[in-house]
Amino acid sequence: MLSSSNKKIKIITAPGFADDVINEMKSDLPSLLEYYVDETVNWEFEHETDPLTGSTENAREILEAILENAQEYDNTFLICLTDLPLFHNSNVVVAEAYEKKNIALLSLPALGSTPMIKRIRASIIQLVNEMYRGVTDEDQQKLRDKIEEAAKDGLRIVNGYILVSKKGLERFSPVRRETPQNGEENIDVRFTIPSRYLGGLRILPGMVRANRPCRMFPSFIKVMVVAFTTGTYALIFPTSWMLANEYETWRMIILSFVSIIAMITWIIVAHKLWESPRVETNNLKRMLYNITTACTLMISVTLFYLNLYLLFLIAVFLFIPIGMLESQVSSNVSYSDYFYIAWIITSFATIIGALGSALESEETILSATYGYRQKQRYEQLKRKEEEKKQQS
Known part of the structure; x- marks a missing residue:
């Protein structure tokens, strides 16, 4: 867990939809993190666009690529936003977090179509909380108590929405919080939609919105x-x-x-x-x-x-x-x-x-099609790697 009173949040997004979405909310994140995670910490925010997060459908590939450069991001929480659907054992993956390295991955289509901005904002807060406080039930209860306290005070910043919320439409497509116990590397907590049918109904509107x-x-x-x-x-x-x-x-x-x-x-x-x-x-x-x-x-x-x-x-x-x-x-x-x-x-x-x-x-x-965007980003990634080789 990080020890400094200054913490940095770095959001890495795929080009396009995810990039535009984070630009709409980045000014709000530091104050929200201060309120919902730790008010004694000075939260700093950075944003980077990387084609890798939108070129592969494999969550592990994205996390491993980020882990390779993890030393560059000391004292930083990394959250990757992708507009691609992610799956684990054929179930829709909403998010994953690796607490030891302070890295998380969030799939935007899995959040559905509306209200997208509020859901992304709240999901980022919960993922930072997962990495900052830990993944135990007691740690998560502290976040829920904080959200309920904010609601009583009339605050509607996050509207009480967290990844495992069961309010409104979430009751028909609930998200399950899992802590892998089978020795799975690089994952401390994963959020999935247990029903494949409901997961498909939820992810399709999100993918359509990502196509803009x-x-x-x-x-x-x-x-x-x-x-x-x-x-x-x-x-x-x-x-x-x-x-x-x-x-x-x-x-x-x-x-x-x-x-x-x-x-x-x-x-x-x-x-x-x-x-x-x-x-x-x-x-x-x-x-x-x-x-x-x-x-x-x-x-x-x-x-x-x-x-x-x-x-x-x-x-x-x-x-x-x-x-x-x-x-x-x-x-x-x-x-x-x-x-x-x-x-x-x-x-x-x-x-x-x-x-x-x-x-x-x-x-x-x-x-506006996923296959073409992936191909485009893959080509950008190859050019980026070739430029690095030439520089070295």
């Missing part, structure tokens, strides 16, 4: 222009008006779903986003990566579809007089029919105009 689907939306601007141009041309013909008048709501919903799925399929095929079997990636992780990619694209394409619908809705009100609509379709039409016309045109434009069009930034699309 909203950041993909600007890449759809070029496709949106093509789709809107195509749809606007079709808008002036009465055929689409008649179809909108005849189609029932269930048929419109199916058409929307088909158009969105068609576009997702096109993007996956055109940009080769589907993970094929590889030696370094087992079937479970490959399945998770592919489902995550599909869910990420579902969110992005749905945003594209909704924005396109709003554009067509404006166009319908501007270009189609109600009198012309009555003369071509029926005398019983009203302005509510405009919403159906915009709806059906959006679906047609997505299928006809968007399919086959290239997205504006292929790099943004590829970066």
Whole structure:
């Protein structure tokens, strides 16, 4: 255990999502650690980005790589944040801590999707507490007492959330705290989700959030222009008006779903986003990566579809007089029919105009997939190692 009154916390993150997340909270951590861990200590904070934490799916590899450089971090607590899912005996690993060397590893997807920032902040506090105080039940009870005391005083900094919390949704996906007794090296405590099914349901939203689907939306601007141009041309013909008048709501919903799925399929095929079997990636992780990619694209394409619908809705009100609509379709039409016309045109434009069009930034699309990010980081790591060899 460290003895100095000055302690340093060094957060090592993978490039991308984990890097952005820690930048949002780093200013709060010293004061939180002072309150929840030890108020007599002056906590200092450092942040470093290392591609290793995002290039391997093996928690042991990450910890061993950090242990090699542990002497460089004397009197420092090291916490690695990765956006990759980690597993132990097929169970989802949330975090691991090695008290003797003051090293911990935290998997962001295992924390779920929301509230991500609060959960990461609270998890870091608990991991530091594990390394600083120890891993006994008595030590952990001190942290719980501190959190309850803060809640009574009206503090909501951590909202009572710790890794083994059983409040709210945590009751449906509880985290188990384990202290390996089988002589396992370099691990003093591990947090896992004991149920594989619940672990999968919890980790998927976290992986989708790590892909940051909203950041993909600007890449759809070029496709949106093509789709809107195509749809606007079709808008002036009465055929689409008649179809909108005849189609029932269930048929419109199916058409929307088909158009969105068609576009997702096109993007996956055109940009080769589907993970094929590889030696370094087992079937479970490959399945998770592919489902995550599909869910990420579902969110992005749905945003594209909704924005396109709003554009067509404006166009319908501007270009189609109600009198012309009555003369071509029926005398019983009203302005509510405009919403159906915009709806059906959006679906047609997505299928006809968007399919086959290239997205504006292929790099943004590829970066939203786990396999590509890992490959990218692995190449960064190789370049970094080559530079070190040249310098030595």
